[in-house]
Amino acid sequence: MSVVVNGKRYRTDAAFLLASDAYWDGRNWERKGRNIFLFKTMKGNYFAQYQTKRRGEQDYLKPLSQGEAIELFEHLPKKEVEFSVAFPDVIIEDA
Structure with missing residues (x-):
């Protein structure tokens, strides 16, 4: 797409x-x-692709801010990479 x-x-x-x-x-x-x-693009921009099999709906793509991408990453169950690879500029702090 x-x-x-x-x-x-x-x-x-x-x-x-x-x-x-x-x-x-x-x-x-x-x-x-x-x-x-x-x-994540080669230039470091994030986006989500939404795919559907439902009649009357269409696949679409939505650019995301880094904050939105982090929130979605945490929500999605299948991780292809570690958090630190997906968001190398984000510092993780202990709770």
């Missing part, structure tokens, strides 16, 4: 997959017909 938003091109085939909710649950890969994939 390739989409231009505010003069920036976001391409899933040229970005790094950080996390998703696409995992085999014993029946299928889709969560109720939908999946979310979190990506």
Whole structure:
């Protein structure tokens, strides 16, 4: 998927997959017909790809701020990389 938003091109085939909710649950890969994939571009921009199998809905892509990307990363169950790799500039503090 390739989409231009505010003069920036976001391409899933040229970005790094950080996390998703696409995992085999014993029946299928889709969560109720939908999946979310979190990506990071080569230039360090974050975006989410929303895929659907539902009739009447369309796949779409949404640019995210780093804060939104962190929140989504924490929410998605399947991590492709560690937090420190996905967000190398973020300092993790003990609680």
